[in-house]
Amino acid sequence: xxxxxxxxxxxxxxxxxxxxxxxxxxxxxxxxxxxxxxxxxxxxxxxxxxxxxxxxxxxxxxxxxxxxxxxxxxxxxxxxxxxxxxxxxxxxxxxxxxxxxxxxxxxxxxxxxxxxxxxxxxxxxx
Numbered sequence: 001x002x003x004x005x006x007x008x009x010x011x012x013x014x015x016x017x018x019x020x021x022x023x024x025x026x027x028x029x030x031x032x033x034x035x036x037x038x039x040x041x042x043x044x045x046x047x048x049x050x051x052x053x054x055x056x057x058x059x060x061x062x063x064x065x066x067x068x069x070x071x072x073x074x075x076x077x078x079x080x081x082x083x084x085x086x087x088x089x090x091x092x093x094x095x096x097x098x099x100x101x102x103x104x105x106x107x108x109x110x111x112x113x114x115x116x117x118x119x120x121x122x123x124x125x126x
Contacts, residue, residue: 007088010068011040014059014091015116018044021058022051024096026116029108039088043104045096049079052093056082059091 011028018026023044032039046052056076063070063086071085080098084091092104105113 007039010086010089011042011114013062013066014042014086014089017059017062018042018055019116021055022047023055023093025099027105028114028116029105030112030114031108034108034111038085038090040090041104041108042089042091043094043099044092045094045099047096049095052079052082052095055093056084059084 015026015028023046026042026044029041029043030039031041044055046055053076056073060070060073063084069087071087073082073084075082080095081102082091082093084093092099094102
């Protein structure tokens with residue numbers, strides 16, 4: 001796995017890409033201390049399935065440009081919940097109502113969460 005600074009840079013890049021394409025409520029959750037199979041989860045919402053698929057396409061395009069490791073993707077065809085596995089980072093792209101139902105943020109309540117608010121990466125930890 002990458003060192004912490006490289007992962008933080010990747011998280012910032014991914015969040016920025018999602019915000020650039022109008023994703024809503026972009027949040028990262030650092031789960032590295034829980035001994036998980038990944039270090040960080042990024043969650044974002046979209047307005048519809050086409051938007052969700054466009055977000056996934058854009059992230060994969062940028063991942064390829066940067067030559068980052070890409071392990072796979074699930075849920076693209078249905079588009080309600082798309083999971084992109086980048087090894088140390090897993091990106092979850094949800095329709096808003098699906099995100100509320102599964103409440104992944106609630107599952108990781110004890111982890112460090114960062115909310116990304118704008119392209120300028122003004123963010124807050126909670």
